[in-house]
């Protein structure tokens with residue numbers, strides 16, 4: 001395998017390209033995504049396993065490796081029969097001190113061997129968890145411990161600390177661009193985060209942009225406990241007021257400069273509350289949804305326009321972004337709309 005090939009993309013495109021490479025199984029998990037050595041800060045090098053149709057590849061002058069010597073597959077050569085080695089996972093997430101991996105059921109009998117080898121690769125980690133997806137309105141992960149005992153960890157991202165229990169609440173390591181973007185807006189403003197989770201957007205925004213106030217609403221009591229903990233850990237209690245309950249009931253009206261609707265699935269059902277939250281002189285709505293490819297961005301934009309019309313408000317669409325591939329043929333998208 002060539003360990004130096006990469007594609008260069010502008011920062012704004014990195015999530016979409018990473019998803020595309022992931023779906024083509026072309027992402028090289030042994031090297032880090034890093035700033036471009038040739039084009040500078042605005043561009044990133046995404047490591048790939050070979051030439052990618054339609055993309056120009058380069059040889060990285062200074063690749064950065066996660067793992068220097070062996071792949072997980074190499075480490076399991078003596079344990080798993082050769083015919084099944086191709087099923088060994090080539091990717092996983094490391095959240096704080098926990099490795100989260102999805103293992104094909106056909107090699108389920110080797111899952112503890114796989115977990116042991118992952119802990120050899122990541123000696124700083126204490127637990128390996130099997131991932132079976134995210135379910136329901138509360139976004140509860142379906143996960144099982146393979147090795148280790150503690151499912152609670154502290155994850156650091158963009159200069160912020162997130163304590164969480166990886167079996168109880170989700171933490172999407174994707175959405176990096178969106179989370180970074182949200183940490184640059186809102187300075188001095190009044191913000192409503194209607195679907196706050198454990199503070200994915202609220203915490204970086206409070207730490208970096210320093211709004212005057214953020215109302216952070218979260219319905220899942222388990223996520224709410226971690227939201228409160230993360231507010232404390234990041235010392236932003238003077239900015240963030242956490243509220244436990246349904247945003248359809250708790251969202252304040254007519255006061256916000258900016259409203260975050262960072263939830264997908266049935267977000268459109270809450271548009272009226274998001275729009276009502278925005279003050280009469282105008283404010284920004286960041287509306288997320290999962291959209292079938294053919295309806296990007298037409299459906300989210302028309303949903304916002306129709307909801308605004310019902311509320312007797314006007315809308316200017318300021319930006320539309322693809323966040324990441326959600327499922328085959330469906331994308332998680334964001335629309336920024338100025339509502340007045």
Ligand SMILES: C[S@@+](CC[C@H](N)C(=O)[O-])C[C@H]1O[C@@H](n2cnc3c(N)ncnc32)[C@H](O)[C@@H]1O
Pocket residue numbers: 137138139171172175194195196197198200217218219220223245246247248262263264
């Ligand atoms: C998907 S999470 C946020 C994830 C974050 N945007 C990310 O990308 O990592 C959305 C949160 O909204 C919460 N939620 C769902 N419905 C809600 C409602 N009606 N009111 C308040 N919170 C709600 C869920 O419990 C979940 O924690």
